[in-house]
Amino acid sequence: MKTQAPQSSSYDVVIIGGAMMGASAAWFLSDDKDFDGKVLVVDRDLSYENTSTMHTNSCMRQQFSGELNVRISQFAADFVKNLPRYMGNDDRVPDLSIRSFGYMYLADNDAFADVLRESQKVQLAAGAATQLMTPEQILEAYPFYNVDDIVLGSINLIDEGFWDATAVFDWWRKSARERGTEYIENEVVAVTKNAAGTRVESVTLKSGEVIACGQVLNASGPRAALTSRMAGIELPVEPRKRFSWIFSAAEPLDRDLPLTIDPSGVHVRENGGGTYQCGAHSDIDPAVDPEDFVMDHAIWEEHVWPVLATRIPQFERIKVTSEWAGHYSMNTFDHNAIMGPHMEVENFFFLNGFSGHGLQQSPAMGRGTAEIMVHGAYKSLDMTQFHFDRIPAGRKIIEKAII
Structure with missing residues:
Protein backbone atom coordinates (compact mmCIF):
# COMPACT_ATOMS: atom_id res chain seq x y z
CA MET A 1 0.00 0.00 0.00
CA CYS A 59 -31.47 -0.61 -2.89
CA MET A 60 -33.54 0.83 -0.07
CA ARG A 61 -36.70 -0.30 1.67
CA GLN A 62 -39.03 0.79 4.42
CA GLN A 63 -40.19 -2.72 5.24
CA PHE A 64 -38.63 -3.09 8.67
CA SER A 65 -40.31 -4.30 11.83
CA GLY A 66 -38.87 -1.49 13.99
CA GLU A 67 -40.22 2.05 13.67
CA LEU A 68 -36.83 3.73 13.91
CA ASN A 69 -35.41 1.61 11.08
CA VAL A 70 -38.43 2.60 8.96
CA ARG A 71 -37.88 6.30 9.65
CA ILE A 72 -34.17 6.00 8.94
CA SER A 73 -34.93 4.70 5.45
CA GLN A 74 -37.60 7.36 4.94
CA PHE A 75 -34.96 10.02 5.53
CA ALA A 76 -32.69 8.24 3.04
CA ALA A 77 -35.44 8.39 0.41
CA ASP A 78 -35.99 12.10 1.03
CA PHE A 79 -32.25 12.77 0.95
CA VAL A 80 -31.75 10.96 -2.36
CA LYS A 81 -34.75 12.56 -4.06
CA ASN A 82 -33.70 16.03 -2.88
CA LEU A 83 -29.92 15.70 -3.12
CA PRO A 84 -29.31 19.14 -4.74
CA ARG A 85 -31.27 20.88 -1.96
CA TYR A 86 -29.38 19.03 0.76
CA MET A 87 -26.16 19.95 -1.02
CA GLY A 88 -26.95 23.66 -0.76
CA ASN A 89 -28.59 23.94 -4.20
CA ASP A 90 -25.24 23.34 -5.89
CA ASP A 91 -26.14 23.26 -9.59
CA ARG A 92 -23.43 20.64 -10.23
CA VAL A 93 -25.27 18.07 -8.11
CA PRO A 94 -27.47 15.70 -10.14
CA ASP A 95 -31.17 15.15 -9.62
CA LEU A 96 -31.67 11.56 -8.49
CA SER A 97 -34.70 9.35 -8.18
CA ILE A 98 -35.59 5.97 -6.73
CA ARG A 99 -36.60 3.23 -9.13
CA SER A 100 -39.44 2.01 -6.95
CA PHE A 101 -40.05 -1.55 -8.05
CA GLY A 102 -40.48 -2.42 -4.37
CA TYR A 103 -39.39 -5.29 -2.18
CA MET A 104 -41.58 -8.40 -2.31
CA TYR A 105 -41.41 -10.49 0.84
CA LEU A 106 -42.89 -13.95 0.31
CA ALA A 107 -44.11 -15.94 3.30
CA ASP A 108 -44.53 -19.70 2.93
CA ASN A 109 -45.88 -20.34 6.43
CA ASP A 110 -48.37 -18.79 8.81
CA ALA A 111 -45.76 -17.71 11.34
CA PHE A 112 -43.85 -15.59 8.83
CA ALA A 113 -47.13 -14.27 7.42
CA ASP A 114 -47.98 -13.05 10.93
CA VAL A 115 -44.61 -11.28 11.10
CA LEU A 116 -45.40 -9.49 7.82
CA ARG A 117 -48.81 -8.46 9.17
CA GLU A 118 -47.35 -7.08 12.41
CA SER A 119 -44.55 -5.30 10.56
CA GLN A 120 -47.03 -3.72 8.17
CA LYS A 121 -48.81 -2.12 11.13
CA VAL A 122 -45.55 -0.51 12.22
CA GLN A 123 -44.78 0.62 8.68
CA LEU A 124 -48.23 2.11 8.05
CA ALA A 125 -48.11 3.97 11.37
CA ALA A 126 -44.82 5.52 10.24
CA GLY A 127 -46.37 6.60 6.93
CA ALA A 128 -45.07 3.83 4.65
CA ALA A 129 -47.26 2.42 1.88
CA THR A 130 -46.80 -1.30 2.48
CA GLN A 131 -49.45 -3.57 0.96
CA LEU A 132 -50.18 -7.16 1.94
CA MET A 133 -51.06 -9.45 -0.95
CA THR A 134 -52.76 -12.84 -1.12
CA PRO A 135 -51.27 -15.39 -3.53
CA GLU A 136 -54.08 -14.57 -5.97
CA GLN A 137 -53.29 -10.85 -5.80
CA ILE A 138 -49.59 -11.56 -6.30
CA LEU A 139 -50.34 -13.58 -9.44
CA GLU A 140 -52.61 -10.88 -10.81
CA ALA A 141 -49.92 -8.21 -10.45
CA TYR A 142 -46.91 -10.45 -11.19
CA PRO A 143 -48.05 -13.50 -13.17
CA PHE A 144 -44.51 -14.82 -13.58
CA TYR A 145 -44.27 -16.00 -9.94
CA ASN A 146 -44.93 -19.55 -8.80
CA VAL A 147 -46.93 -19.03 -5.61
CA ASP A 148 -48.06 -22.60 -4.97
CA ASP A 149 -46.37 -22.60 -1.56
CA ILE A 150 -46.95 -18.94 -0.67
CA VAL A 151 -49.31 -17.83 2.11
CA LEU A 152 -48.83 -14.05 1.92
CA GLY A 153 -46.77 -11.37 0.22
CA SER A 154 -45.75 -7.88 1.35
CA ILE A 155 -44.67 -5.05 -0.97
CA ASN A 156 -44.23 -1.28 -0.93
CA LEU A 157 -44.03 0.52 -4.27
CA ILE A 158 -43.24 3.98 -2.91
CA ASP A 159 -39.60 4.92 -2.20
CA GLU A 160 -38.52 1.30 -2.21
CA GLY A 161 -36.11 0.03 -4.84
CA PHE A 162 -32.88 0.97 -6.63
CA TRP A 163 -31.03 4.27 -6.15
CA ASP A 164 -27.72 5.61 -7.38
CA VAL A 237 -18.92 -7.24 14.24
CA GLU A 238 -17.41 -9.65 11.74
CA PRO A 239 -17.13 -9.99 7.94
CA ARG A 240 -19.69 -12.40 6.51
CA LYS A 241 -19.44 -13.34 2.86
CA ARG A 242 -22.32 -12.49 0.52
CA PHE A 243 -22.43 -13.62 -3.11
CA SER A 244 -23.98 -11.68 -6.00
CA TRP A 245 -24.71 -12.57 -9.60
CA ILE A 246 -25.92 -10.60 -12.61
CA PHE A 247 -27.71 -12.77 -15.16
CA SER A 248 -29.63 -12.39 -18.39
CA ALA A 249 -32.80 -14.31 -19.15
CA ALA A 250 -33.67 -15.98 -22.45
CA GLU A 251 -37.26 -14.99 -21.69
CA PRO A 252 -37.13 -11.61 -19.90
CA LEU A 253 -40.08 -10.73 -17.72
CA ASP A 254 -42.67 -8.36 -19.19
CA ARG A 255 -42.59 -5.99 -16.20
CA ASP A 256 -40.25 -4.89 -13.42
CA LEU A 257 -39.22 -7.59 -10.98
CA PRO A 258 -39.50 -6.40 -7.36
CA LEU A 259 -36.58 -7.21 -5.13
CA THR A 260 -38.00 -10.60 -4.23
CA ILE A 261 -37.02 -12.19 -0.94
CA ASP A 262 -37.70 -15.88 -1.40
CA PRO A 263 -38.39 -17.95 1.75
CA SER A 264 -35.14 -19.79 0.97
CA GLY A 265 -33.18 -16.59 1.63
CA VAL A 266 -32.26 -16.05 -2.03
CA HIS A 267 -33.15 -12.57 -3.25
CA VAL A 268 -33.41 -11.33 -6.84
CA ARG A 269 -34.34 -8.01 -8.42
CA GLU A 270 -34.73 -6.09 -11.63
CA ASN A 271 -31.45 -4.81 -13.06
CA GLY A 272 -32.65 -3.41 -16.39
CA GLY A 273 -32.30 -4.40 -20.04
CA GLY A 274 -33.41 -7.98 -19.51
CA THR A 275 -30.84 -8.54 -16.77
CA TYR A 276 -31.36 -9.29 -13.09
CA GLN A 277 -29.29 -9.22 -9.91
CA CYS A 278 -29.39 -12.04 -7.40
CA GLY A 279 -27.84 -12.51 -3.97
CA ALA A 280 -27.39 -15.34 -1.47
CA HIS A 281 -25.05 -16.83 1.09
CA SER A 282 -24.08 -20.31 2.18
CA ASP A 283 -26.13 -22.23 4.75
CA ILE A 284 -23.07 -22.27 6.97
CA ASP A 285 -22.26 -18.57 7.38
CA PRO A 286 -18.93 -18.23 9.17
CA ALA A 287 -16.86 -15.14 9.75
CA VAL A 288 -14.26 -14.78 7.00
CA ASP A 289 -10.98 -12.99 6.56
CA PRO A 290 -11.49 -9.34 5.48
CA GLU A 291 -9.40 -10.12 2.39
CA ASP A 292 -11.41 -13.21 1.37
CA PHE A 293 -13.48 -12.48 -1.74
CA VAL A 294 -13.31 -15.95 -3.34
CA MET A 295 -16.53 -17.08 -5.04
CA ASP A 296 -18.19 -20.35 -4.12
CA HIS A 297 -19.52 -21.52 -7.49
CA ALA A 298 -21.33 -24.51 -5.99
CA ILE A 299 -23.84 -22.20 -4.31
CA TRP A 300 -25.13 -21.02 -7.69
CA GLU A 301 -25.39 -24.47 -9.23
CA GLU A 302 -26.75 -26.34 -6.23
CA HIS A 303 -28.92 -23.75 -4.53
CA VAL A 304 -29.52 -20.37 -6.18
CA TRP A 305 -30.36 -21.34 -9.75
CA PRO A 306 -32.81 -24.11 -8.68
CA VAL A 307 -34.55 -21.64 -6.34
CA LEU A 308 -34.83 -19.02 -9.09
CA ALA A 309 -36.19 -21.49 -11.63
CA THR A 310 -38.76 -22.79 -9.15
CA ARG A 311 -39.97 -19.36 -8.00
CA ILE A 312 -39.92 -17.78 -11.48
CA PRO A 313 -40.18 -20.51 -14.16
CA GLN A 314 -39.06 -18.08 -16.89
CA PHE A 315 -35.69 -18.15 -15.15
CA GLU A 316 -35.03 -21.74 -16.12
CA ARG A 317 -32.94 -20.46 -19.03
CA ILE A 318 -30.59 -17.81 -17.73
CA LYS A 319 -26.92 -16.96 -18.19
CA VAL A 320 -24.64 -15.45 -15.55
CA THR A 321 -22.82 -12.42 -16.96
CA SER A 322 -20.92 -11.33 -13.84
CA GLU A 323 -20.46 -12.42 -10.24
CA TRP A 324 -18.66 -11.30 -7.11
CA ALA A 325 -18.31 -11.86 -3.39
CA GLY A 326 -18.62 -9.04 -0.90
CA HIS A 327 -18.92 -8.72 2.86
CA TYR A 328 -21.68 -7.83 5.27
CA SER A 329 -20.46 -6.09 8.41
CA MET A 330 -22.47 -8.46 10.56
CA ASN A 331 -23.41 -7.40 14.07
CA THR A 332 -23.60 -10.83 15.68
Whole structure:
Protein backbone atom coordinates (compact mmCIF):
# COMPACT_ATOMS: atom_id res chain seq x y z
CA MET A 1 0.00 0.00 0.00
CA LYS A 2 1.34 3.41 -0.97
CA THR A 3 0.65 5.64 2.01
CA GLN A 4 -0.13 9.34 2.06
CA ALA A 5 0.99 11.56 4.92
CA PRO A 6 -1.52 13.84 6.64
CA GLN A 7 -1.11 17.58 6.34
CA SER A 8 -1.30 18.15 10.10
CA SER A 9 -0.31 16.40 13.32
CA SER A 10 -3.60 17.16 15.04
CA TYR A 11 -7.29 16.91 14.05
CA ASP A 12 -10.55 17.50 15.85
CA VAL A 13 -12.03 14.34 14.33
CA VAL A 14 -10.25 11.32 12.83
CA ILE A 15 -12.56 9.01 10.86
CA ILE A 16 -11.17 5.51 10.38
CA GLY A 17 -12.75 4.22 7.16
CA GLY A 18 -13.83 6.41 4.26
CA ALA A 19 -16.48 4.31 2.51
CA MET A 20 -20.22 5.06 2.68
CA MET A 21 -20.55 5.52 6.45
CA GLY A 22 -17.32 7.44 6.90
CA ALA A 23 -18.14 9.64 3.92
CA SER A 24 -21.62 10.37 5.26
CA ALA A 25 -20.33 11.32 8.70
CA ALA A 26 -17.59 13.50 7.21
CA TRP A 27 -20.06 15.34 5.00
CA PHE A 28 -22.63 15.91 7.74
CA LEU A 29 -19.86 17.23 10.00
CA SER A 30 -18.86 19.64 7.24
CA ASP A 31 -22.51 20.67 6.87
CA ASP A 32 -23.03 21.48 10.56
CA LYS A 33 -22.83 25.26 11.02
CA ASP A 34 -21.74 24.77 14.64
CA PHE A 35 -18.70 22.69 13.68
CA ASP A 36 -15.55 24.33 12.35
CA GLY A 37 -13.02 21.68 13.30
CA LYS A 38 -10.50 19.79 11.18
CA VAL A 39 -11.48 16.33 9.96
CA LEU A 40 -9.14 13.60 8.71
CA VAL A 41 -10.52 10.53 6.94
CA VAL A 42 -8.11 7.59 6.78
CA ASP A 43 -8.77 4.66 4.47
CA ARG A 44 -6.58 1.76 3.41
CA ASP A 45 -7.67 2.08 -0.23
CA LEU A 46 -9.25 5.24 -1.63
CA SER A 47 -10.43 3.30 -4.68
CA TYR A 48 -12.81 1.50 -2.26
CA GLU A 49 -12.65 -1.49 -4.63
CA ASN A 50 -13.27 -4.15 -2.00
CA THR A 51 -15.59 -2.24 0.30
CA SER A 52 -19.14 -3.25 1.13
CA THR A 53 -20.13 0.06 -0.49
CA MET A 54 -18.91 -1.10 -3.90
CA HIS A 55 -20.37 -4.61 -3.57
CA THR A 56 -23.84 -3.46 -2.63
CA ASN A 57 -27.26 -4.18 -4.08
CA SER A 58 -27.85 -0.38 -3.93
CA CYS A 59 -31.47 -0.61 -2.89
CA MET A 60 -33.54 0.83 -0.07
CA ARG A 61 -36.70 -0.30 1.67
CA GLN A 62 -39.03 0.79 4.42
CA GLN A 63 -40.19 -2.72 5.24
CA PHE A 64 -38.63 -3.09 8.67
CA SER A 65 -40.31 -4.30 11.83
CA GLY A 66 -38.87 -1.49 13.99
CA GLU A 67 -40.22 2.05 13.67
CA LEU A 68 -36.83 3.73 13.91
CA ASN A 69 -35.41 1.61 11.08
CA VAL A 70 -38.43 2.60 8.96
CA ARG A 71 -37.88 6.30 9.65
CA ILE A 72 -34.17 6.00 8.94
CA SER A 73 -34.93 4.70 5.45
CA GLN A 74 -37.60 7.36 4.94
CA PHE A 75 -34.96 10.02 5.53
CA ALA A 76 -32.69 8.24 3.04
CA ALA A 77 -35.44 8.39 0.41
CA ASP A 78 -35.99 12.10 1.03
CA PHE A 79 -32.25 12.77 0.95
CA VAL A 80 -31.75 10.96 -2.36
CA LYS A 81 -34.75 12.56 -4.06
CA ASN A 82 -33.70 16.03 -2.88
CA LEU A 83 -29.92 15.70 -3.12
CA PRO A 84 -29.31 19.14 -4.74
CA ARG A 85 -31.27 20.88 -1.96
CA TYR A 86 -29.38 19.03 0.76
CA MET A 87 -26.16 19.95 -1.02
CA GLY A 88 -26.95 23.66 -0.76
CA ASN A 89 -28.59 23.94 -4.20
CA ASP A 90 -25.24 23.34 -5.89
CA ASP A 91 -26.14 23.26 -9.59
CA ARG A 92 -23.43 20.64 -10.23
CA VAL A 93 -25.27 18.07 -8.11
CA PRO A 94 -27.47 15.70 -10.14
CA ASP A 95 -31.17 15.15 -9.62
CA LEU A 96 -31.67 11.56 -8.49
CA SER A 97 -34.70 9.35 -8.18
CA ILE A 98 -35.59 5.97 -6.73
CA ARG A 99 -36.60 3.23 -9.13
CA SER A 100 -39.44 2.01 -6.95
CA PHE A 101 -40.05 -1.55 -8.05
CA GLY A 102 -40.48 -2.42 -4.37
CA TYR A 103 -39.39 -5.29 -2.18
CA MET A 104 -41.58 -8.40 -2.31
CA TYR A 105 -41.41 -10.49 0.84
CA LEU A 106 -42.89 -13.95 0.31
CA ALA A 107 -44.11 -15.94 3.30
CA ASP A 108 -44.53 -19.70 2.93
CA ASN A 109 -45.88 -20.34 6.43
CA ASP A 110 -48.37 -18.79 8.81
CA ALA A 111 -45.76 -17.71 11.34
CA PHE A 112 -43.85 -15.59 8.83
CA ALA A 113 -47.13 -14.27 7.42
CA ASP A 114 -47.98 -13.05 10.93
CA VAL A 115 -44.61 -11.28 11.10
CA LEU A 116 -45.40 -9.49 7.82
CA ARG A 117 -48.81 -8.46 9.17
CA GLU A 118 -47.35 -7.08 12.41
CA SER A 119 -44.55 -5.30 10.56
CA GLN A 120 -47.03 -3.72 8.17
CA LYS A 121 -48.81 -2.12 11.13
CA VAL A 122 -45.55 -0.51 12.22
CA GLN A 123 -44.78 0.62 8.68
CA LEU A 124 -48.23 2.11 8.05
CA ALA A 125 -48.11 3.97 11.37
CA ALA A 126 -44.82 5.52 10.24
CA GLY A 127 -46.37 6.60 6.93
CA ALA A 128 -45.07 3.83 4.65
CA ALA A 129 -47.26 2.42 1.88
CA THR A 130 -46.80 -1.30 2.48
CA GLN A 131 -49.45 -3.57 0.96
CA LEU A 132 -50.18 -7.16 1.94
CA MET A 133 -51.06 -9.45 -0.95
CA THR A 134 -52.76 -12.84 -1.12
CA PRO A 135 -51.27 -15.39 -3.53
CA GLU A 136 -54.08 -14.57 -5.97
CA GLN A 137 -53.29 -10.85 -5.80
CA ILE A 138 -49.59 -11.56 -6.30
CA LEU A 139 -50.34 -13.58 -9.44
CA GLU A 140 -52.61 -10.88 -10.81
CA ALA A 141 -49.92 -8.21 -10.45
CA TYR A 142 -46.91 -10.45 -11.19
CA PRO A 143 -48.05 -13.50 -13.17
CA PHE A 144 -44.51 -14.82 -13.58
CA TYR A 145 -44.27 -16.00 -9.94
CA ASN A 146 -44.93 -19.55 -8.80
CA VAL A 147 -46.93 -19.03 -5.61
CA ASP A 148 -48.06 -22.60 -4.97
CA ASP A 149 -46.37 -22.60 -1.56
CA ILE A 150 -46.95 -18.94 -0.67
CA VAL A 151 -49.31 -17.83 2.11
CA LEU A 152 -48.83 -14.05 1.92
CA GLY A 153 -46.77 -11.37 0.22
CA SER A 154 -45.75 -7.88 1.35
CA ILE A 155 -44.67 -5.05 -0.97
CA ASN A 156 -44.23 -1.28 -0.93
CA LEU A 157 -44.03 0.52 -4.27
CA ILE A 158 -43.24 3.98 -2.91
CA ASP A 159 -39.60 4.92 -2.20
CA GLU A 160 -38.52 1.30 -2.21
CA GLY A 161 -36.11 0.03 -4.84
CA PHE A 162 -32.88 0.97 -6.63
CA TRP A 163 -31.03 4.27 -6.15
CA ASP A 164 -27.72 5.61 -7.38
CA ALA A 165 -25.67 5.21 -4.22
CA THR A 166 -22.42 5.85 -6.07
CA ALA A 167 -23.55 9.35 -7.01
CA VAL A 168 -24.39 10.16 -3.38
CA PHE A 169 -21.09 8.66 -2.21
CA ASP A 170 -19.12 10.67 -4.76
CA TRP A 171 -20.82 13.94 -3.85
CA TRP A 172 -20.40 13.43 -0.12
CA ARG A 173 -16.65 13.05 -0.62
CA LYS A 174 -16.33 15.85 -3.17
CA SER A 175 -18.35 18.33 -1.13
CA ALA A 176 -16.64 17.49 2.17
CA ARG A 177 -13.22 17.87 0.57
CA GLU A 178 -14.18 21.25 -0.88
CA ARG A 179 -15.12 22.29 2.66
CA GLY A 180 -11.74 21.25 4.04
CA THR A 181 -12.11 17.58 4.99
CA GLU A 182 -8.83 15.76 4.34
CA TYR A 183 -8.77 12.23 2.91
CA ILE A 184 -5.59 10.14 2.92
CA GLU A 185 -4.78 6.61 1.83
CA ASN A 186 -3.15 5.12 4.89
CA GLU A 187 -3.98 2.80 7.78
CA VAL A 188 -4.44 3.36 11.49
CA VAL A 189 -2.30 0.71 13.20
CA ALA A 190 -2.50 1.84 16.83
CA VAL A 191 -4.75 3.84 19.13
CA THR A 192 -3.27 5.47 22.25
CA LYS A 193 -5.45 6.36 25.23
CA ASN A 194 -4.76 8.56 28.23
CA ALA A 195 -3.50 7.04 31.48
CA ALA A 196 -7.02 6.66 32.84
CA GLY A 197 -8.17 4.92 29.66
CA THR A 198 -11.08 7.33 29.31
CA ARG A 199 -10.05 9.11 26.11
CA VAL A 200 -8.18 8.45 22.90
CA GLU A 201 -5.26 10.86 22.69
CA SER A 202 -3.78 9.85 19.34
CA VAL A 203 -3.75 7.37 16.51
CA THR A 204 -0.64 6.02 14.82
CA LEU A 205 -0.55 5.58 11.04
CA LYS A 206 1.16 2.79 9.14
CA SER A 207 3.55 5.38 7.72
CA GLY A 208 4.65 6.26 11.26
CA GLU A 209 2.91 9.55 11.98
CA VAL A 210 1.26 9.97 15.38
CA ILE A 211 -1.90 12.07 15.03
CA ALA A 212 -3.47 13.81 18.01
CA CYS A 213 -7.25 13.76 17.88
CA GLY A 214 -10.21 15.22 19.72
CA GLN A 215 -12.61 12.47 18.65
CA VAL A 216 -12.27 9.19 16.77
CA LEU A 217 -14.97 7.56 14.65
CA ASN A 218 -14.80 3.86 13.82
CA ALA A 219 -16.34 3.58 10.34
CA SER A 220 -14.26 0.57 9.32
CA GLY A 221 -16.99 -1.62 7.84
CA PRO A 222 -16.12 -5.34 8.06
CA ARG A 223 -12.86 -4.42 9.82
CA ALA A 224 -14.67 -2.61 12.63
CA ALA A 225 -13.73 -5.12 15.34
CA LEU A 226 -10.04 -4.80 14.46
CA THR A 227 -10.25 -1.01 14.80
CA SER A 228 -12.11 -1.17 18.12
CA ARG A 229 -9.68 -3.71 19.51
CA MET A 230 -6.87 -1.16 19.12
CA ALA A 231 -8.80 0.96 21.64
CA GLY A 232 -9.27 -2.03 23.95
CA ILE A 233 -12.94 -2.47 23.01
CA GLU A 234 -14.41 -5.77 21.85
CA LEU A 235 -17.02 -5.21 19.14
CA PRO A 236 -19.34 -8.02 17.94
CA VAL A 237 -18.92 -7.24 14.24
CA GLU A 238 -17.41 -9.65 11.74
CA PRO A 239 -17.13 -9.99 7.94
CA ARG A 240 -19.69 -12.40 6.51
CA LYS A 241 -19.44 -13.34 2.86
CA ARG A 242 -22.32 -12.49 0.52
CA PHE A 243 -22.43 -13.62 -3.11
CA SER A 244 -23.98 -11.68 -6.00
CA TRP A 245 -24.71 -12.57 -9.60
CA ILE A 246 -25.92 -10.60 -12.61
CA PHE A 247 -27.71 -12.77 -15.16
CA SER A 248 -29.63 -12.39 -18.39
CA ALA A 249 -32.80 -14.31 -19.15
CA ALA A 250 -33.67 -15.98 -22.45
CA GLU A 251 -37.26 -14.99 -21.69
CA PRO A 252 -37.13 -11.61 -19.90
CA LEU A 253 -40.08 -10.73 -17.72
CA ASP A 254 -42.67 -8.36 -19.19
CA ARG A 255 -42.59 -5.99 -16.20
CA ASP A 256 -40.25 -4.89 -13.42
CA LEU A 257 -39.22 -7.59 -10.98
CA PRO A 258 -39.50 -6.40 -7.36
CA LEU A 259 -36.58 -7.21 -5.13
CA THR A 260 -38.00 -10.60 -4.23
CA ILE A 261 -37.02 -12.19 -0.94
CA ASP A 262 -37.70 -15.88 -1.40
CA PRO A 263 -38.39 -17.95 1.75
CA SER A 264 -35.14 -19.79 0.97
CA GLY A 265 -33.18 -16.59 1.63
CA VAL A 266 -32.26 -16.05 -2.03
CA HIS A 267 -33.15 -12.57 -3.25
CA VAL A 268 -33.41 -11.33 -6.84
CA ARG A 269 -34.34 -8.01 -8.42
CA GLU A 270 -34.73 -6.09 -11.63
CA ASN A 271 -31.45 -4.81 -13.06
CA GLY A 272 -32.65 -3.41 -16.39
CA GLY A 273 -32.30 -4.40 -20.04
CA GLY A 274 -33.41 -7.98 -19.51
CA THR A 275 -30.84 -8.54 -16.77
CA TYR A 276 -31.36 -9.29 -13.09
CA GLN A 277 -29.29 -9.22 -9.91
CA CYS A 278 -29.39 -12.04 -7.40
CA GLY A 279 -27.84 -12.51 -3.97
CA ALA A 280 -27.39 -15.34 -1.47
CA HIS A 281 -25.05 -16.83 1.09
CA SER A 282 -24.08 -20.31 2.18
CA ASP A 283 -26.13 -22.23 4.75
CA ILE A 284 -23.07 -22.27 6.97
CA ASP A 285 -22.26 -18.57 7.38
CA PRO A 286 -18.93 -18.23 9.17
CA ALA A 287 -16.86 -15.14 9.75
CA VAL A 288 -14.26 -14.78 7.00
CA ASP A 289 -10.98 -12.99 6.56
CA PRO A 290 -11.49 -9.34 5.48
CA GLU A 291 -9.40 -10.12 2.39
CA ASP A 292 -11.41 -13.21 1.37
CA PHE A 293 -13.48 -12.48 -1.74
CA VAL A 294 -13.31 -15.95 -3.34
CA MET A 295 -16.53 -17.08 -5.04
CA ASP A 296 -18.19 -20.35 -4.12
CA HIS A 297 -19.52 -21.52 -7.49
CA ALA A 298 -21.33 -24.51 -5.99
CA ILE A 299 -23.84 -22.20 -4.31
CA TRP A 300 -25.13 -21.02 -7.69
CA GLU A 301 -25.39 -24.47 -9.23
CA GLU A 302 -26.75 -26.34 -6.23
CA HIS A 303 -28.92 -23.75 -4.53
CA VAL A 304 -29.52 -20.37 -6.18
CA TRP A 305 -30.36 -21.34 -9.75
CA PRO A 306 -32.81 -24.11 -8.68
CA VAL A 307 -34.55 -21.64 -6.34
CA LEU A 308 -34.83 -19.02 -9.09
CA ALA A 309 -36.19 -21.49 -11.63
CA THR A 310 -38.76 -22.79 -9.15
CA ARG A 311 -39.97 -19.36 -8.00
CA ILE A 312 -39.92 -17.78 -11.48
CA PRO A 313 -40.18 -20.51 -14.16
CA GLN A 314 -39.06 -18.08 -16.89
CA PHE A 315 -35.69 -18.15 -15.15
CA GLU A 316 -35.03 -21.74 -16.12
CA ARG A 317 -32.94 -20.46 -19.03
CA ILE A 318 -30.59 -17.81 -17.73
CA LYS A 319 -26.92 -16.96 -18.19
CA VAL A 320 -24.64 -15.45 -15.55
CA THR A 321 -22.82 -12.42 -16.96
CA SER A 322 -20.92 -11.33 -13.84
CA GLU A 323 -20.46 -12.42 -10.24
CA TRP A 324 -18.66 -11.30 -7.11
CA ALA A 325 -18.31 -11.86 -3.39
CA GLY A 326 -18.62 -9.04 -0.90
CA HIS A 327 -18.92 -8.72 2.86
CA TYR A 328 -21.68 -7.83 5.27
CA SER A 329 -20.46 -6.09 8.41
CA MET A 330 -22.47 -8.46 10.56
CA ASN A 331 -23.41 -7.40 14.07
CA THR A 332 -23.60 -10.83 15.68
CA PHE A 333 -25.29 -9.39 18.79
CA ASP A 334 -28.57 -8.24 17.20
CA HIS A 335 -27.95 -7.40 13.51
CA ASN A 336 -28.57 -3.68 14.02
CA ALA A 337 -26.43 -0.56 13.88
CA ILE A 338 -23.90 0.18 16.60
CA MET A 339 -23.30 3.91 16.89
CA GLY A 340 -22.67 6.72 19.31
CA PRO A 341 -19.92 7.03 21.94
CA HIS A 342 -18.38 4.33 24.09
CA MET A 343 -19.38 4.49 27.75
CA GLU A 344 -15.82 4.57 29.09
CA VAL A 345 -13.62 5.71 26.19
CA GLU A 346 -15.79 8.78 25.82
CA ASN A 347 -14.35 10.23 22.60
CA PHE A 348 -14.39 6.94 20.68
CA PHE A 349 -17.50 6.69 18.48
CA PHE A 350 -18.99 3.82 16.50
CA LEU A 351 -20.66 3.61 13.10
CA ASN A 352 -20.66 -0.13 12.63
CA GLY A 353 -22.46 -3.44 12.29
CA PHE A 354 -25.17 -2.63 9.76
CA SER A 355 -25.60 -6.28 8.73
CA GLY A 356 -26.54 -5.59 5.12
CA HIS A 357 -28.76 -2.51 5.37
CA GLY A 358 -26.03 0.09 5.86
CA LEU A 359 -26.14 1.79 2.49
CA GLN A 360 -29.77 2.84 2.80
CA GLN A 361 -29.18 3.90 6.40
CA SER A 362 -26.09 5.95 5.66
CA PRO A 363 -27.75 9.39 5.31
CA ALA A 364 -29.51 9.19 8.69
CA MET A 365 -26.55 7.52 10.37
CA GLY A 366 -24.07 10.13 9.15
CA ARG A 367 -26.41 12.92 10.21
CA GLY A 368 -26.96 11.38 13.64
CA THR A 369 -23.25 10.79 14.16
CA ALA A 370 -22.42 14.41 13.35
CA GLU A 371 -25.12 15.56 15.76
CA ILE A 372 -23.91 13.45 18.68
CA MET A 373 -20.26 14.33 18.04
CA VAL A 374 -20.84 18.08 17.71
CA HIS A 375 -23.79 18.71 20.04
CA GLY A 376 -23.64 15.77 22.44
CA ALA A 377 -27.25 14.95 21.62
CA TYR A 378 -29.45 14.02 18.65
CA LYS A 379 -31.32 16.89 17.01
CA SER A 380 -33.33 14.89 14.45
CA LEU A 381 -33.96 11.15 14.93
CA ASP A 382 -33.08 9.88 18.40
CA MET A 383 -30.56 7.10 17.77
CA THR A 384 -29.87 6.34 21.44
CA GLN A 385 -31.21 2.79 21.20
CA PHE A 386 -28.35 1.96 18.80
CA HIS A 387 -25.62 2.97 21.27
CA PHE A 388 -22.87 0.53 22.19
CA ASP A 389 -23.95 0.37 25.84
CA ARG A 390 -26.81 -1.99 24.95
CA ILE A 391 -24.28 -4.74 24.18
CA PRO A 392 -22.72 -5.24 27.64
CA ALA A 393 -26.23 -4.72 29.08
CA GLY A 394 -27.59 -7.54 26.85
CA ARG A 395 -30.31 -5.21 25.52
CA LYS A 396 -31.02 -6.50 22.02
CA ILE A 397 -32.97 -4.61 19.37
CA ILE A 398 -35.30 -7.09 17.71
CA GLU A 399 -35.52 -6.42 13.98
CA LYS A 400 -37.34 -9.17 12.12
CA ALA A 401 -36.63 -7.95 8.57
CA ILE A 402 -32.97 -8.86 8.12
CA ILE A 403 -32.07 -10.19 4.68
